[in-house]
Structures are given as C-alpha cells and as structure tokens.
Amino acid sequence: MPEPIKVLLASPEVAPLAQTGGLAEMVASLPKALYSLGVSPMVIIPGYRDALKYPGLKVVGSFKVPMANEITPFELLVGELAPGVPVYLTRCDRYFDRPGLYGAGREVFLDNPERFAFFCKAILACLPSLTKYPDIILANDWHTGLLTPYLLEMGPQAPQGIFVIHNQGYLGLAPMGAKTFIDLPESYYGLDGLEYYGQLSFLKAGLVFAREVVTVSPSYAREIQTPEGGNGLDGVLRFHSAKLRGVLNGVDYEVWNPATDPYIAANYDADHMEGKKKCKQALKKELSLQSPDDAPLFGLVTRLAAQKGLTLIVESAAELFRLGLDLVILGTGDPWHEEQLTALANQYPEQTRLILAYDAPQAHRIIAGSDFTLIPSIYEPCGLAQMYALRYGTIPVVRAIGGLNDTVRDYAGQNPSGAWDNGFKFNQFLPLALFRAARRAVELYGRPADYLAMAQAGMRDDFSWSASAKAYLGLFQSCLAQRAL
Numbered sequence: 290m291p292e293p294i295k296v297l298l299a300s301p302e303v304a305p306l307a308q309t310g311g312l313a314e315m316v317a318s319l320p321k322a323l324y325s326l327g328v329s330p331m332v333i334i335p336g337y338r339d340a341l342k343y344p345g346l347k348v349v350g351s352f353k354v355p356m357a358n359e360i361t362p363f364e365l366l367v368g369e370l371a372p373g374v375p376v377y378l379t380r381c382d383r384y385f386d387r388p389g390l391y392g393a394g395r396e397v398f399l400d401n402p403e404r405f406a407f408f409c410k411a412i413l414a415c416l417p418s419l420t421k422y423p424d425i426i427l428a429n430d431w432h433t434g435l436l437t438p439y440l441l442e443m444g445p446q447a448p449q450g451i452f453v454i455h456n457q458g459y460l461g462l463a464p465m466g467a468k469t470f471i472d473l474p475e476s477y478y479g480l481d482g483l484e485y486y487g488q489l490s491f492l493k494a495g496l497v498f499a500r501e502v503v504t505v506s507p508s509y510a511r512e513i514q515t516p517e518g519g520n521g522l523d524g525v526l527r528f529h530s531a532k533l534r535g536v537l538n539g540v541d542y543e544v545w546n547p548a549t550d551p552y553i554a555a556n557y558d559a560d561h562m563e564g565k566k567k568c569k570q571a572l573k574k575e576l577s578l579q580s581p582d583d584a585p586l587f588g589l590v591t592r593l594a595a596q597k598g599l600t601l602i603v604e605s606a607a608e609l610f611r612l613g614l615d616l617v618i619l620g621t622g623d624p625w626h627e628e629q630l631t632a633l634a635n636q637y638p639e640q641t642r643l644i645l646a647y648d649a650p651q652a653h654r655i656i657a658g659s660d661f662t663l664i665p666s667i668y669e670p671c672g673l674a675q676m677y678a679l680r681y682g683t684i685p686v687v688r689a690i691g692g693l694n695d696t697v698r699d700y701a702g703q704n705p706s707g708a709w710d711n712g713f714k715f716n717q718f719l720p721l722a723l724f725r726a727a728r729r730a731v732e733l734y735g736r737p738a739d740y741l742a743m744a745q746a747g748m749r750d751d752f753s754w755s756a757s758a759k760a761y762l763g764l765f766q767s768c769l770a771q772r773a774l
Contacts, residue, residue: 294425294769296320296323296330296424297419297427298319298429299333299426300334300429303317305343306378311455321374321541321754322757323758324374331377332370333379336364336380336381338388343378346366349365349367350365351363352418354414355410356470361384363380364380384400402462403470408433412426412433413439425448425451425768426440426448427761428452430459430492431490434452435471435491435494438482449500451503451768452499453503454492454502457492457519460492460493462485462491482497483497485522490522493525496526496529496533500532501532501767503534503761504533505538506535506670507537507695508535508690508694509670514530537695538671540676547680550657552651552654554658559682559748569658571654571658572655575654576617576642580639584613584615585660586660586661587659587660588616588619590655590662591620592621593620593645594623595623597664599630602665603629606633606637610640612728616640619655656678660740661684661734665687667690667718669688669692669693671691675687678747679748684711684713687713689716709743
C-alpha cells in the first residue's frame with residue numbers, strides 16, 4: 290500500500306485549545322475527517338498561555354530562529370487533538386505568554402505581524418522533529434501567510450504549500466519596516482509579492498506564493514475576485530484564479546447534533562420533533578420571555594462585528610417587532626455594535642434579549658430553542674451558524690452571499706421532486722429586504738405543517754466534513770502529482 294499523505298495544518302487557533310471563531314472549529318474537524326480517509330494529519334498552533342493548559346502536553350525539543358538581529362528560542366510541545374491527530378504548540382513566552390490570542394480586551398497587540406512571522410519561522414525550524422515530516426502544509430489565514438514564500442525558499446524538496454483564505458477582510462498588514470524580521474530576499478516584496486499599497490500583506494504573501502489556494506465556499510471564491518469582495522486584492526486573485534477554488538466548510542455532527550446534545554433541554558431528531566418544542570419553552574423560561582407560545586422566536590449567535598450586518602436588524606427593528614416575533618442575540622465584539630444592540634434591547638424589552646458574552650452551552654440552547662436564525666451579513670465566507678441551525682430544525686433567514694448562499698435554498702414551496710427548500714434568502718443589503726424575508730418566514734410559521742416540513746428538510750441536509758474532506762484529499766493528491774512531474 291502507498292504511504293499515507295502527511296499533512297500539517299498550520300493555524301493561529303484550533304478548538305478547544307484556542308478559539309475566537311469558526312477557523313478553530315474547521316482546524317479541529319477537518320483533520321478527523323482526513324484521518325478517516327487514510328491521511329496522516331497533524332496540527333500546529335502558537336503556544337498561547339491558555340493553550341498550554343491543554344492536558345497531556347509533552348515537550349518534544351528546543352529550537353531557535355532568527356528574528357531581526359536576535360536569535361529567539363522556543364520549545365515544541367505535542368499532545369493529542371483526536372485519535373490519530375497530534376497537535377503541536379510552539380512555546381515562546383516573549384510572543385505568546387499573554388492574555389488573549391491577538392489582543393488583550395479590546396486592544397490588539399501591535400506586534401502581531403512580528404509574532405506570526407516568528408510562528409511561521411518556528412514551524413519550519415521544527416519540521417524534522419514532528420511525528421512525520423509533512424508532504425503538505427495547509428496554511429490557514431494571514432497569520433500563516435509567510436509560510437508559502439518560506440517554503441519556496443527551502444527548495445524543491447520542501448512540503449507543498451496550500452493556503453486557505455478564511456476571511457479576505459483580514460489582510461495581515463505590516464509596515465515596510467517589517468522586512469527586518471520577515472527576512473525574505475528583496476524580490477519577494479514587490480507588486481507581484483507582499484507589497485500592498487505601501488505596506489506588506491501576509492495574506493497576499495500566502496495566496497501569491499502558494500501552490501494552491503482554497504477559500505471556504507464556492508460563492509466566496511467568486512466574490513473575492515470582485516472589487517466589492519476583494520479588499521484591494523481582486524486583481525491579484527483574478528490573476529491567480531487558476532489555482533483558486535472554494536471548498537465548503539463542514540460541521541462536526543458529533544458536537545452539533547440535537548439527538549445527543551448534552552446542553553439542550555430535550556433531545557430530538559427529524560422524526561421526533563417533540564423535544565424542539567421543549568427546548569423553546571426552556572429557553573423562554575431561562576430568558577424570562579413572556580410572549581405567547583405561538584410567537585416566533587428568532588435567535589442569533591454571532592460575533593458583533595460590522596461584517597455581520599447587524600445594522601440591518603437595528604434599522605428594521607420597528608417593522609420586525611410588529612410581526613410579533615421575539616429576538617435573542619448572543620455574542621460580543623465591537624463596542625459600537627454592543628451599544629447599538631443594547632439600545633435596541635432597552636427599546637424593546639419585552640421582545641428582545643441580548644447576552645453580551647460567548648457561552649458555548651448557551652449557544653447550543655439558543656440554536657435549539659429558536660424557530661429561526663437571522664444572518665444578514667455584509668459578507669460571509671462560509672458561515673457555520675446557518676449549518677448548525679439547519680441540523681437543529683431552526684430555519685435560517687440569510688442574505689444570499691458566500692457560504693450562506695451555498696447552503697440555504699430559498700423558500701419556493703414544495704419542489705416537484707417532493708423535497709422542501711430549507712430557508713429564506715434576500716439579496717440587497719437593505720432593511721426592507723431583511724424585513725420582507727423575515728415576514729415571509731413568519732407567514733410560513735403561521736402554517737405549522739409547512740413550517741415543520743421545512744424544518745425537517747433542513748435537518749436532513751448533510752453538511753458533514755465527509756464531502757469537503759474528499760475535496761481536500763483530491764487537492765493534496767493533485768499537488769503531489771504535479772511535484773512528481
């Protein structure tokens with residue numbers, strides 16, 4: 290039998306060691322799916338202060354890398370992320386012994402470019418000490434963007450570099466002075482390299498010098514090649530379009546499964562929906578919502594950031610609440626959005642609950658207990674919330690962009706095949722467009738049999754990692770075949 294393909298996923302975060310969003314869940318779930326396909330996966334992240342508390346970590350060795358005019362030491366630790374999936378941490382107190390991953394509280398660490406340049410150098414320094422020397426390095430987001438030019442500098446026997454764009458909105462910018470610690474030959478810094486309007490972009494480095502580039506949904510792969518979605522790199526992406534593809538992220542149904550979920554009031558599945566009603570009743574009791582039992586409940590679990598389109602909810606609130614719905618929002622983020630949503634909750638105290646926190650068990654309870662989830666994003670590379678909601682029979686109302694467009698089928702009644710669509714979509718980023726989609730959803734909710742049929746259709750959709758992992762495996766095989774030529 291041929292040797293399994295050895296893949297190292299390099300990432301700034303992975304659940305449950307270090308997490309701020311969906312990236313960590315993808316990096317935790319994809320290796321397990323790859324392992325089931327016969328791949329030998331490994332994961333490496335920075336040795337953040339809290340990540341070092343992960344049980345079972347052992348020191349592999351000590352290493353040094355050059356950073357500007359200094360030699361910086363670090364330790365490599367290893368533990369088990371899942372059966373067959375080792376996870377490595379680069380421990381360097383100078384860069385990572387801090388509260389938080391990218392900042393403390395609301396303050397971003399100003400030396401983040403230097404921290405993640407170090408991380409990329411550290412990865413390459415310790416490659417020979419990993420359980421297996423990788424054939425492929427799957428570099429995730431701008432934090433690992435420098436890996437792809439560094440791999441080119443290693444020569445033809447280096448692992449193949451594949452770069453994954455999780456969010457084109459985060460470019461990983463650094464001043465030109467960062468050349469001193471990036472330490473690449475001058476030829477890498479021009480217009481066809483790292484240069485970005487007088488600065489340097491780690492994300493641009495990742496996509497320009499990678500063997501292949503992946504983003505996290507087919508629609509988003511098209512959108513980032515447009516001026517509206519490219520953040521100044523749409524021309525670069527069009528130039529490199531032959532190596533760009535979209536592979537939809539998946540969901541770990543061992544974690545997100547209403548039939549086994551330990552956090553919700555009652556378990557249920559598509560054929561036994563009684564538990565969902567109990568989850569709604571328990572959620573309303575938990576949050577002291579006094580509305581009638583037949584009032585539709587909209588839930589939203591999200592980062593409170595401009596990308597998420599929360600202004601549409603605020604601007605259409607009067608019309609939305611006249612539909613008789615309740616709204617529950619869980620999340621933290623930008624102070625301005627927190628203030629806007631706090632004002633909304635104060636204005637409509639009987640119908641709104643705002644929880645300014647992130648609590649994983651409560652996220653499960655809100656998704657299970659809601660009738661609908663509302664996702665009006667300006668852009669959404671993939672989105673996991675709508676896929677979680679679908680599995681829980683919670684119908685998504687979304688803007689038709691990115692992964693939301695790829696996973697939600699807009700309601701048009703029952704199809705000729707007998708299959709139901711699974712949600713509601715709107716196109717324009719306008720309060721009226723959101724309101725009309727929400728109104729259609731509420732109208733469907735007034736027809737219980739039709740609402741149930743749509744909820745069950747969404748629960749039977751399969752957004753597991755199985756298909757996506759096979760797409761990644763095909764990409765790995767293609768890369769290695771090209772290298773062998």
